[in-house]
Amino acid sequence: MPVPAAVRVLVLGGTTEARRLAESLAGDRSVRVTTSLAGRVAAPRLPPGEVRVGGFGGPEGLAAWMREHDVDALIDATHPFAAAMSRNAAEAAALAHVPLLALRRPGWVAQDGDHWHSTGSLAEAAGLLPALGERVFLTTGRMGLAAFAGADLDALWFLVRSVDAPEPPCPARMEVLLDRGPFTLEGERELLRRHRIDVLVTKDSGGDATAPKLTAAREAGIPVVVVRRPPVPEGVPVAATPDEAVEWVRRF
Structure with missing residues (x-):
C-alpha cells in the first residue's frame, strides 16, 4: 500500500x-x-x-x-x-x-492588589507616565521606543529591558538591560528595588516567562501600565x- x-x-x-x-x-x-x-x-x-x-x-x-x-x-x-x-x-x-x-x-488578568492602567497603544502608555512616576521600568521590547522619546518625558528615567540593543530614537534618560526571560520573582523584586522603580510599562504578552514582574510590582504597590494586545x-x-x-x- x-x-x-x-x-x-x-x-x-x-x-x-x-x-x-x-x-x-x-x-x-x-x-x-x-x-x-x-x-x-x-x-x-x-x-x-x-x-x-x-x-x-x-x-x-x-x-x-x-x-x-x-x-x-x-x-x-x-x-x-x-x-x-x-x-x-x-x-x-x-x-x-x-x-x-x-x-x-x-493574556494576563489583574489580581487583587494590582494597580493597572490599560491603554490601547504605546503612545497612550507614554502619555500616562508623568502622572504615575519618575523611574520607569519599560519592558515593551526594543521596537517602539520612539513613543517614549518625546521632550515631555525628558524628566523621566527609563530602565529598558530587551533581548537586543535598541536603536534610536530612544528616551533621553535611559539605561539598557539586555536580558532574555524567563525571569524569576526574586530577580524582579531585586531589580525594582535596586533601580528604585516606581512605575512599570508592559505589553499584555501573557505567559509565565515574564509574569513575575507583575507580581513584584503588586507586592511593591507600583502602578503598571498595560498595553492591550491587538x-x-x-x-x-x-x-x-x-x-x-x-x-x-x-x-x-
Whole structure:
C-alpha cells in the first residue's frame, strides 16, 4: 500500500509556544514542520524541524511560498503584538486556500492588589507616565521606543529591558538591560528595588516567562501600565496552547 504523504505545516514562529509546537510536531512522522522566523533577534533559539529565516515579501509572497512548498496548514504562532504579520497570514491563507490557525497564549488578568492602567497603544502608555512616576521600568521590547522619546518625558528615567540593543530614537534618560526571560520573582523584586522603580510599562504578552514582574510590582504597590494586545484577524480560529494546535493539525 502507498504510504500517505506527510502533512506539510508552516509555523510562523518566534515565541515559546511556537517552539513547543515544533517540538511536538517534529516527533510525528506524519507531519513535516517548517518554522519561519522573522530574523529580528540576533541569536534566536532554533526549534526542531526545518527552519527558514526572513520575510516573505508580504501576503502575496507568503502565499506563493506556501504554494511552492505544498503547505497543507498554516499556524500563526507569532507574538501576540505582531499584528501586521497576523494580518499578512490571514490574507495569504485566503490567497493560497490553506487553513489557518492562530496560536495565542491567554493574556494576563489583574489580581487583587494590582494597580493597572490599560491603554490601547504605546503612545497612550507614554502619555500616562508623568502622572504615575519618575523611574520607569519599560519592558515593551526594543521596537517602539520612539513613543517614549518625546521632550515631555525628558524628566523621566527609563530602565529598558530587551533581548537586543535598541536603536534610536530612544528616551533621553535611559539605561539598557539586555536580558532574555524567563525571569524569576526574586530577580524582579531585586531589580525594582535596586533601580528604585516606581512605575512599570508592559505589553499584555501573557505567559509565565515574564509574569513575575507583575507580581513584584503588586507586592511593591507600583502602578503598571498595560498595553492591550491587538485582536486576532476576524474569522481565524484560535488555539490557547500548543497541545490544542497539535490536535488541530492531527485532524488533517
